[in-house]
Amino acid sequence: MAATVKYDEVETGQQLPPADYPVRRANLVMYAGASGDFNPIHWNERFAKSVGLPDVIAHGMFTMAQGGRYVTDWAGDPGAVVDYGVRFSSMVVVPDDEQGAVITVSGVIEEKLEDKRVVVALTARSGDSRVLSRARAVVQLS
Template sequence: MTYEVGTELPALSVRLKRDDLVRYAGASLDFNPIHWNEKTAKDVGLPDVIAHGMLTMAVASRIVAEWIGDPGAIVEYGCRFGRPVVVPNDDEGALVEVTAKVTKDFGDGTVKVNINAAFDGKSVLTGAFARVRIS
């Protein structure tokens, strides 16, 4: 693997549909109705059903895992949730577009990768980063 500070990782686009939310709810045991029930989501002020924040975070981490070739090489990962990913009830779903760039070499065989995940042209994660073992 060759890299240097400034290396941009190959972009990743992931489409989330309502059935993805149902599968994630089953795996995570997070059955909050804002992730599957339009009426409940709208009653609490959301525009529609939204993806689980942790699902969005997991989708964003894929850019690093695919680049490094080993998800176990991610030794630290963090972010804050900035805005929701609204998932319409249609065949298209919501498109999450992920970009990332190596921003720091710690000199110990790990690098910092800053990650941006966007939906509808707006960032959905704030301060997303991964520390990745390169060697």
């Protein structure tokens, strides 16, 4: 776990370093087991293509979770996120090869609030597509 970020160490407008989160089909199968979402568009290429998708796609909540992971990794405290919301703007297509897909998440301190809280605006991309929009987390810092 990273060192805990302190409120006095951050400024509005501060860019947070990007992080890459690889996504393989095995990750989607594991996520399906954990979430109970076994929709075949998330693991069966033939089925996904039969319903008009370009390939297997990651679960939206899996994609959202990578943004949450990014914030908790940055903050150094898994309990630091007090509010988190996103809109899904594009799919994470996961080809069946060694590379799979990558979700790249970055952030910026959008606002400093009272009680040592900050609003982190997130950007999440996979390939050329922005996969989350309006992604914001309110984070309690020490």
